[in-house]
Amino acid sequence: MGENPKILFVDDEPDFLETTIKRLVRRGYEARTATNCDEAMVVLGSGWPDVVVLDVMLAGKDGIQCLQEIKKEWPRMTVIMLTGHASMGAGIKGLECGANEYCMKPIELDELLEKITIAWHEAFSSAKKQ
Amino acid sequence: MILQRFRNFFGKWLSPPQRDETLLRRSFQEHYKIFRSLLTANNNALELIAEMEQALNSGRPFGMTFVHSHCTALSFQVYKMIQRVQELSDNRYGGLIQAFREVSYNMEAILAAQPVIAGGPFILEMNQIDRRSADQAGEKMANLGEIANRAGLPVPDGFVISAAAANHFITANNLQDEINRRMTICNLDNLEELYRTSAAIHGLITMAPMPEDLDRQMHDAYRRLAERLGEQPLLAMRSSALGEDSGNASFAGQYRTQLHVEEEMMAQTYKEILAGMYKSQAIVYRLQRGFRHQDVIMCVGCLAMVDAKVGGVMYSRSPTDPRSPYVVISAVPGLAGQVVDGRVDTDIYEVRREPPYGIMALKLRRGADKEILSDDQAGELCRIGVRLEEHFGSPQDIEWSINQQGAVVLLQSRPLGQASIVETAVLTTPRPSEEDTLFAGGVAACRGVAAGPVYVVRASLDLLQFPKGAVLVVEHPLPEWATLLSRAVAVVSETGQVAAHLATVSREFGIPALFGIPGVAGKLENGQVITVDATGGRVLSGRREELLGEPAPQPDLMKGSPVYKVLEQVLELVAPLNLTDPASLYFRPSACKTFHDLTRFCHEKGVSEMFSFGSKYRFDEKAAKQLVGETPFQWWVIDLDDGFIEGYDRHEKFIRIEQIVSPPMLAIWEGMTAIPWEGPPPVSIRGFGSIIFQSTMNRELDPSVRSGMTNRNYFLVSSNFCNVSVRLGYHFAMVEAHVSHLLTENYVSFQFKGGAADENRRYIRVQLLKDILERFGFRVEQKVDALTARIEKKPGPFLQSRLKIIGYLLIHTRQIDMVMDEQVKVEQYRKKIVTDIEETILQPEEPPAAEN
Numbered sequence: 007m008g009e010n011p012k013i014l015f016v017d018d019e020p021d022f023l024e025t026t027i028k029r030l031v032r033r034g035y036e037a038r039t040a041t042n043c044d045e046a047m048v049v050l051g052s053g054w055p056d057v058v059v060l061d062v063m064l065a066g067k068d069g070i071q072c073l074q075e076i077k078k079e080w081p082r083m084t085v086i087m088l089t090g091h092a093s094m095g096a097g098i099k100g101l102e103c104g105a106n107e108y109c110m111k112p113i114e115l116d117e118l119l120e121k122i123t124i125a126w127h128e129a130f131s132s133a134k135k136q
Numbered sequence: 137m138i139l140q141r142f143r144n145f146f147g148k149w150l151s152p153p154q155r156d157e158t159l160l161r162r163s164f165q166e167h168y169k170i171f172r173s174l175l176t177a178n179n180n181a182l183e184l185i186a187e188m189e190q191a192l193n194s195g196r197p198f199g200m201t202f203v204h205s206h207c208t209a210l211s212f213q214v215y216k217m218i219q220r221v222q223e224l225s226d227n228r229y230g231g232l233i234q235a236f237r238e239v240s241y242n243m244e245a246i247l248a249a250q251p252v253i254a255g256g257p258f259i260l261e262m263n264q265i266d267r268r269s270a271d272q273a274g275e276k277m278a279n280l281g282e283i284a285n286r287a288g289l290p291v292p293d294g295f296v297i298s299a300a301a302a303n304h305f306i307t308a309n310n311l312q313d314e315i316n317r318r319m320t321i322c323n324l325d326n327l328e329e330l331y332r333t334s335a336a337i338h339g340l341i342t343m344a345p346m347p348e349d350l351d352r353q354m355h356d357a358y359r360r361l362a363e364r365l366g367e368q369p370l371l372a373m374r375s376s377a378l379g380e381d382s383g384n385a386s387f388a389g390q391y392r393t394q395l396h397v398e399e400e401m402m403a404q405t406y407k408e409i410l411a412g413m414y415k416s417q418a419i420v421y422r423l424q425r426g427f428r429h430q431d432v433i434m435c436v437g438c439l440a441m442v443d444a445k446v447g448g449v450m451y452s453r454s455p456t457d458p459r460s461p462y463v464v465i466s467a468v469p470g471l472a473g474q475v476v477d478g479r480v481d482t483d484i485y486e487v488r489r490e491p492p493y494g495i496m497a498l499k500l501r502r503g504a505d506k507e508i509l510s511d512d513q514a515g516e517l518c519r520i521g522v523r524l525e526e527h528f529g530s531p532q533d534i535e536w537s538i539n540q541q542g543a544v545v546l547l548q549s550r551p552l553g554q555a556s557i558v559e560t561a562v563l564t565t566p567r568p569s570e571e572d573t574l575f576a577g578g579v580a581a582c583r584g585v586a587a588g589p590v591y592v593v594r595a596s597l598d599l600l601q602f603p604k605g606a607v608l609v610v611e612h613p614l615p616e617w618a619t620l621l622s623r624a625v626a627v628v629s630e631t632g633q634v635a636a637h638l639a640t641v642s643r644e645f646g647i648p649a650l651f652g653i654p655g656v657a658g659k660l661e662n663g664q665v666i667t668v669d670a671t672g673g674r675v676l677s678g679r680r681e682e683l684l685g686e687p688a689p690q691p692d693l694m695k696g697s698p699v700y701k702v703l704e705q706v707l708e709l710v711a712p713l714n715l716t717d718p719a720s721l722y723f724r725p726s727a728c729k730t731f732h733d734l735t736r737f738c739h740e741k742g743v744s745e746m747f748s749f750g751s752k753y754r755f756d757e758k759a760a761k762q763l764v765g766e767t768p769f770q771w772w773v774i775d776l777d778d779g780f781i782e783g784y785d786r787h788e789k790f791i792r793i794e795q796i797v798s799p800p801m802l803a804i805w806e807g808m809t810a811i812p813w814e815g816p817p818p819v820s821i822r823g824f825g826s827i828i829f830q831s832t833m834n835r836e837l838d839p840s841v842r843s844g845m846t847n848r849n850y851f852l853v854s855s856n857f858c859n860v861s862v863r864l865g866y867h868f869a870m871v872e873a874h875v876s877h878l879l880t881e882n883y884v885s886f887q888f889k890g891g892a893a894d895e896n897r898r899y900i901r902v903q904l905l906k907d908i909l910e911r912f913g914f915r916v917e918q919k920v921d922a923l924t925a926r927i928e929k930k931p932g933p934f935l936q937s938r939l940k941i942i943g944y945l946l947i948h949t950r951q952i953d954m955v956m957d958e959q960v961k962v963e964q965y966r967k968k969i970v971t972d973i974e975e976t977i978l979q980p981e982e983p984p985a986a987e988n
Contacts, residue, residue, distance in 0.1 A: 021329075063317075063321070087212075089205075090205055090323075091201060091205065091321055092208050093204075094211045094240055096208070097209070097211055097215075098211060098212065098215050098240075100212070101215050101216055108208070110205040110206070110209050111205075112323050112325075117880055120878045120879060120881070121880060124880070128169065128172065
């Protein structure tokens, strides 16, 4: 468990990805992006990320389907749902499928990083006992 | 409740099977992690509830996206708490899921409610409509029909493409879902994003094909109009939205009007006007005024163009004084629309409301040597203005034209908005020029004074760079600049007057606006700080504090709006707390009627499951360590994880304060022990009688039911967490805190209830506590003699200083309820407590009061 988690952002809004990644790198985080579920699965397959930040409303396979695929392959992966417009049902479905945290867009980067850290620590500490 | 906890904790102490110590400790830590996760979710949920309540009370704008996303995030956190408490309790509280489903189902029903779309024909002829047709023809056209068909005054002939038609267009092209999607993902604070979304939706609508049946009916209606007029008329196509022009929301100039439309351009123009609902200024305006975009349905009026010689706007009462005996008329040569666009200077007439309708005041437009209206024309307009006011029953804001034949034709009449009445001055009240006066004169489109850096906007491209808090400086007060009114502190324009749409919207938003200052845009430089004194008709250099004074209260634009009402209804299912007493029979899942109830229940049970760990799995070591040292009472401490120093022998029965490494507990402790307790206050016979009476009424206070355990007070600690349940004397208190370097999970919460005295005195004590806690930055809720106080997301040192205050209060407010019937004593205690806190409890470098 390094000091900062390596973060994979899965989102189909290129502007959001670009600005977020730039700011994260400036703060010393390692971050990568994927614009759809299939791309995300490839990055996850490489064993690189510690945390996935996943938009619920993805084009193609939606965020919930993507979450299910991730959790099927990597049940202990920390996944944070980040969205501005999911229904209440989608939020609960995400939790039932194993999402660790849910954040609203827009979100301050500092706040997002703290939520990521808390969820990562929480998941890591329960994972290590499994 | 607490009694039960202790029974759980110690009752089966000896009976459960003994487990391997390492396994047991691991199992305990696992429980603790789940418990931590529950606390984090609890913290997040309470914060979301507070944000929703603040939104409702702040008067600041919020949209449906805010409401939706908060409901979703909150339901996620509450459901997470339920999952966690179920894990902790081996699924003992299955009823929570059912309670959660019921609340969520009702919330979703509120969020999903759609406006009822009126059915009926796609086309309504002008002679078919009146005020009652508003839900089919939109407010503007319904009012115009009323003027023609009920008041018997002249309006242009034409027809309306109805709400049913707009709905048909959107449905036939399957546009609504895509529009909703784009609107919800748009961050409206980001102007570039706003423009991109606006343009994309505009494209969706204007590129969609016209449904054949609607197209045919529009052309049929045009041909009938041509037959009536005996010529192929050019059309003025005007937006007439449902909900527009109603009450206090003017929607002035937010939507589109297209003049001189030929028949073959009618369908395309119709789509342009529908798309006008998503112009950037319309989106911002709806957000500011609390309208959901799906609530706005665009009807379109198609009226034969008036060949106007003169046009303008008339207020049936002076905007400054609703009882004034004058009608105020603005007039320009040509089309009336120029007045509301603000591009041209106008003649302004004040005309007496009674015959013979004499002109009492006149201001000519710049450069003119003669007025546009004759006395007779001004009199005729005035007569019509008074007639319309009588007909509609309130002062009216009327758009009119005089055609080439000299006849008056009315184009629009709507209630003169409250904002217009209260805040407007037709002319400024000139104040003397001073050395640093840059400009003087003009009209106060909205009174008030504000200061900020200049930002000149000449083209749409300039809009994107507009900084928050700047003064908007323009050549003309065009309606599209309204997009910036949520960011600007004041508006200055070279042209325009009070009837301009931008003036109306400025007044609604309470933004000082000074119009009619020639050359201002050319002479001011971006970034230059100025003070705009709209009331005094001056622009001064620099920031003039003495003029700024107290900022005027911003009008609450949201209250009563559709979005406000949705949040209000949703909050009924979110915020009320019905479960206050954990000892009550009703403290159970089926009694949870709100998300707040569910969080309360889960938190309470989560804490008690942590307490009862020892009853389920016997610890080899004694979990509770008695605190030794010079302490005023007896205390026990239970380590949840890493709250004791390394090397501490866990077989010990006792622990010293310096062996504890839980900063939140140490802060509470420091507050408790900083100043010795002077003992109970001297009680009068009356106060003592009150206690005896309460003791006989309140079983919890009966010594015969108290065991040794109930006198024990416990700290549950880890290196960044502390929960302490306290029963000191006759009141119950619980303090809980998490303090780490992560601001988002930092909080202090404090609950307090009860006492030995009668209800009134207990209430006064809690009121005193509330005052003090608020003074030091807590958010406090009080219900009779129960109080909850919270602070969140603050840095560790700040929270520790607040924990010290709570520690102090726990000790020093003991038993003072007994003397709370004497006002002098209440004040004495208040003074002593505040002095103690400020001078002793808080170190000099610590934040003294509710600053953040």
